[in-house]
Amino acid sequence: MRRLRPAPGGPGEFGTAQLVAIEVSAVAVGAAVFAGGPVAIGVGAAVAAGALATGLSRSGGRWAYQALGLRAAMRRRRNAGPAALPAPAFQVYGYDDRGAELGIGQDRDGWFIAIAVGGADEVLGTRRPALRLDRLLRMLDEGTAKPSALQLVSLRTPAPAAGPAPNSPAASSYRELLALTTGRQTGPAAHLTWVAARLDAADAIEAAADRGGGVDGVHRALAAMAGRLGKALNTAGITYQILDSAALSGAVRAACGLDGLPAGAPIAARERWQGWQAGNRQHVAFEVEQWPVPFDPAAVQSLMSIPAGQLVVSAVAARRGVEVGLRTVVRVMAPPDRLAAAIGTVREYTKTLGIKLRPMHGQHQLAVYASAPTGGGTL
Structure with missing residues (x-):
């Protein structure tokens, strides 16, 4: 018989999205250093900072991008007018x-x-x-x-x-x-x-x-x-x-x-x-x-x-x-x-x-x- 256990991968847990954010920032920094120019370094730093902020910022026990998604979904429900209940x-x-x-x-x-x-x-x-x-x-x-x-x-x-x-x-x-x-x-x-x-x-x-x-x-x-x-x-x-x-x-x-x-x-x-x-x-x-x-x-x-x-x-x-x-x-x-x-x-x-x-x-x-x-x- 199957075992019962709490569902993994809940909101706020470290997962694939956070790994991708870290990898993107690392690639951006590496590419900027390889290019060597001040403009490239500035762009790379901006991309890295944006990736880390998007993937690793938290809000109310969730990752910030998850909270933004929930807020957007709630706005869509409101804009759709009164919902049928229940x-x-x-x-x-x-x-x-x-x-x-x-x-x-x-x-x-x-x-x-x-x-x-x-x-x-x-x-x-x-x-x-x-x-x-x-x-x-x-x-x-x-x-x-x-x-x-x-x-x-x-x-x-x-x-x-x-x-x-x-x-x-x-x-x-x-x-x-x-x-x-x-x-x-x-x-x-x-x-x-x-x-x-x-x-x-x-x-x-x-x-x-x-x-x-x-x-x-x-x-x-x-x-x-x-x-x-x-x-x-x-x-x-x-x-x-x-x-x-x-x-x-x-x-x-x-x-x-x-x-x-x-x-x-x-x-x-x-x-x-x-x-x-x-x-x-x-x-x-x-x-x-x-x-x-x-x-x-x-x-x-x-x-x-x-x-x-x-x-x-x-x-x-x-x-x-x-x-x-x-x-x-x-x-x-x-x-x-x-x-x-x-x-x-x-x-x-x-x-x-x-x-x-x-x-x-x-x-x-x-x-x-x-x-x-x-x-x-x-x-």
Whole structure:
């Protein structure tokens, strides 16, 4: 079975671009010295300085050219006008799988399905299912329908004050959220947990080939993935609910912080370099840049217990040769007046855990959708 390890080559790591910058500067200096003239030396020095500045300057934990690229991409998104939420080309529809509806999500990068994990006491109480993403990785190798990525998502939503009246608006709101995302109506909720599987467009061709091809073949492949995930969870003694179209749509909206906003109505959203806001919720996303050594996949679970108000933790495992790369996003959702305190809590706890985070400046809007139960789409 493949080994799970943090994805290499993250932003800010020394790599090919930096080697090229050093080589270009060395060649420029060598050519100038060989030419010997003052003009040639001046030009060579300028080229060398420009190459080093471009390749080795840093900004916010990234190389400067990476930050410039992200700023340019963010400007293009702004210039394109209001974006469709939660993501461009996002849609959810139902597929009849032997008499049961399977919810299938689709965006510009591919398709995905999701499963709500945990019974009522596991989702709503302090006991959570002993689920680890690395224990599901055999799905990346076995069978003819191999997912492009597997994702574990946790949404921590603080419950209302202890003992809310059963008919109170708070209790009603939590029951509606649970009904949409888990198929159950017991509340209030403390944690919602999902497992999602994604099939990228490139992998969909191969996965669909043995199932009649075309879009119908893709749907059959996704249904097979949902069945295999359910079987693996059942074998582990973990209760689950395969999401239909309404539940999948509700889960994505809840994880994106859009559950309190009317579906289909225009939403006032604003993207900034240091965050994203929709309605009265601000979002700030962080990517895990460094784990304690040696890496223990169980460390992902520790992030899901951080008491930082509304918190989303997404761990995406994707195939990378003989190994599996892990990308983990921690996203804080809070009203503007509570955001700083929530971020401070996250930083304090991750420092205690020996986990280093990097703010995803310029990518916060993209990270909102990618950290919802979408299989890590469009990021």
